[in-house]
Amino acid sequence: MKKFLATSLVASVLVVPTVVGAEGLQSGKLTKASSEPAASIVKEYVEGKGDFSVQDVQKDGSSHIVRLQQEVDGVPVFGSVVVGNVAKDGTLKAIVNDAVKVKGKPGLDKKIAISEKKALKLYKKSIKATEFEVAPTSELVVYPVKDDAVYAYKITSTVLAGDEPSRWTYFIDANSGKVINKYDQLAHAKPVTTITGTTTVGSGTTVLGTSATFNTTKNGSYYYLQDSTRGKGISTYDAKNRTSLPGSLWADADNVLNATYDRAAVSAQVNAVKTYDFYKNTYGRNSYDNAGAALNSTVHYSSRYNNAFWDGSKMVYGDGDGSTFTYLSGALDVVAHELTHAVTEYTAGLVYQNESGAINEAVSDIMGTVAEYSVGSNFDWLVGEDIYTPGVSGDALRSMSNPAAYGDPDHYSKRYTGTADNGGVHTNSGIVNKAAYLLGNGGTHYGVTVPGVGVPKLGAIYYRALNVYLTPTSNFSYLRAAVVQSAKDLYGSSSAEAAAAAKSFDAVGVY
Incomplete structure (x- = not known):
């Protein structure tokens, strides 16, 4: 178990997207000054490489960062993104050009013979699952492969049943029904509930035995591990050594969490708050999506579970077996590691292979x-x-x-x-x-x-x-x-x- 802290532990590499003709990162004064919108400047620079839709435009000091998604007749090309840095005077000063040459590829001339419904059936059969935390969802994409490109269904689901939670992402050829590629990357779980009440300050003991204070929410006669002062909230839940997520919002009668069983929850809450504050105060990032998304954690997942994972909406921590690991929420670098996977998902979107x-x-x-x-x-x-x-x-x-x-x-x-x-x-x-x-x-x-x-x-x-x-x-x-x-x-x-x-x-x- 030394190779943990992953969005996925299951390895299966078939065909990796091939970036054909990508130019990498170029910098310098790449264009003349222009009064056109930043997105138009970047689009014009890659004109002839394909069709693009504007994914995002962010203000970056006096510059603008433009992110474009390559498309073929409105269908996104998987992994094919252009990022441009446009200066205040309208000059393009840096660009990452991952656009690929896909138009005219023979694979795209083939008709889409497999329906989405059929692709979903093939997916369910392949992963051998009948119960889903999140049902399979499908997206039609253009998938570059070697010197060709094909239409494919990108299908993802979340499964908690079995020995190990998983999020299998499959790429199924829309013409032949063959699996082109697959990798395991945990995804979204069902939404969690929140409560309203009065913000108070609780205290407790962490996994490492240190004392800590933290915001809680008082509702009725209970204090809940919910900090409503940061973003859309930071909360911790108790799975009670089961595998049903998210579990119950952590409640305490006296706002003092010093029992041994409490320690995993105290660490999860404190370390999530520290990580939120780190990103917010250091880089100006408001939670992993930069829009204040709630940071939710579940502790006491399963029994003697020697791992931790980000499932797309929350952190989930096992208790460890006491020998290989102790409560995994106890380490700040572990918590920040996993939440950075979430930041990566909302920024670069690095393929997990x-x-x-x-x-x-x-x-x-x-x-x-x-x-x-x-x-x-x-x-x-x-x-x-x-x-x-x-x-x-x-x-x-x-x-x-x-x-x-x-x-x-x-x-x-x-x-x-x-x-x-x-x-x-x-x-x-x-x-x-x-x-x-x-x-x-x-x-x-x-x-x-x-x-x-x-x-x-x-x-x-x-x-x-x-x-x-x-x-x-x-x-x-x-x-x-x-x-x-x-x-x-x-x-x-x-x-x-x-x-x-x-x-x-x-x-x-x-x-």
């Missing part, structure tokens, strides 16, 4: 570590050390400073190339983690010396890369370009930070 999946995992490790530095009390470059093997001191799930200590590669030449673990999403994250450690802390690796810029700047650079430049199918080379460009945006094109960002990837063999 191969290099994009390893970036997904590494960014969660990085932001979990930065959160521990910013709002925690026991900063280090380890991941999950507070809750892993409680009877053994000094060990952890992963190390950012020395990934090899836990069997993970610290250089691209040592990367895992198999299909297990969704193509090594946890294993190969060690390469990015090492680069991030070198950027934040400094050091010499494989003969390359990297001057450290400090943990806060490390976080700012990677958060910007995630929020602005990364796209669903970004690989390690794209990550390098995104991180370096983010450092240039924040600190200047010729800054020491930008130079250090480039050196950090030199040190791990990513170019």
Whole structure:
């Protein structure tokens, strides 16, 4: 169980989207000044690459960040996104162009022979599930594959029955009915309920044995673990060692939660609040969707469950078996790691396979570590050390400073190339983690010396890369370009930070 903290643990890699003709990240003064809307400027720049719809336009200081979705006759091309950074004077100063050449591909000439209803039947048969937490939903997409492209149904559901919760996402060829690709990524669970009442301050003991205070909501004769002062609320629920979610909103009679059973709930609530505050106060991000989405947690999930996961609407924590793990809500870096998966879902949308999946995992490790530095009390470059093997001191799930200590590669030449673990999403994250450690802390690796810029700047650079430049199918080379460009945006094109960002990837063999 050393490879945990995932949106998915089940590995199944068939065909990965192939980005044909993508140009990566370009920067400089790419266009002349213009008075046209930012979205029009970006669209004109990629004209001839295909048709695009505007996904999002965000104000970014004096610039605008434009995100376009490529389409074919109104059908989205999976993983094909264009991101443009348009300066105040209307010049395009940076662009990530993942547009692919799909028009005219022979696969798109084939008629759609499989109905959505039939595709859903094939999906249910494949995953062998009859009970769903969230029923399967389907979307028709254009799926690039090798030198071709086909119409496919992207189908996803949430299943809690069985040994392990899952969210299987399948791509089913709309012509042949064959499964093109599949990966497991937990999804949305049913909505949770909230209460109204008076905000009060409760106290309690965390999993680590420390004292804490936190906002609660008083309703009638009970105090509930619901903080209504942040976003749309931060709440904790009790699954009572069952697998039905979300469970019951945590209630207490005296607003003092010091019992052993209370500790998992206290930690979940306190660490969720700290993570919310970290993103809000450091980056101005209002919850994972940047619109104040409620942060809900469920503790005491299942029996002796050695894992934690983000299911699309809430965090879910097992109690651990007492040997491999203790209560998993006890570690701030674990909570921030999982909630960063949610941030990733609402920003770059990194596909949870191969290099994009390893970036997904590494960014969660990085932001979990930065959160521990910013709002925690026991900063280090380890991941999950507070809750892993409680009877053994000094060990952890992963190390950012020395990934090899836990069997993970610290250089691209040592990367895992198999299909297990969704193509090594946890294993190969060690390469990015090492680069991030070198950027934040400094050091010499494989003969390359990297001057450290400090943990806060490390976080700012990677958060910007995630929020602005990364796209669903970004690989390690794209990550390098995104991180370096983010450092240039924040600190200047010729800054020491930008130079250090480039050196950090030199040190791990990513170019």
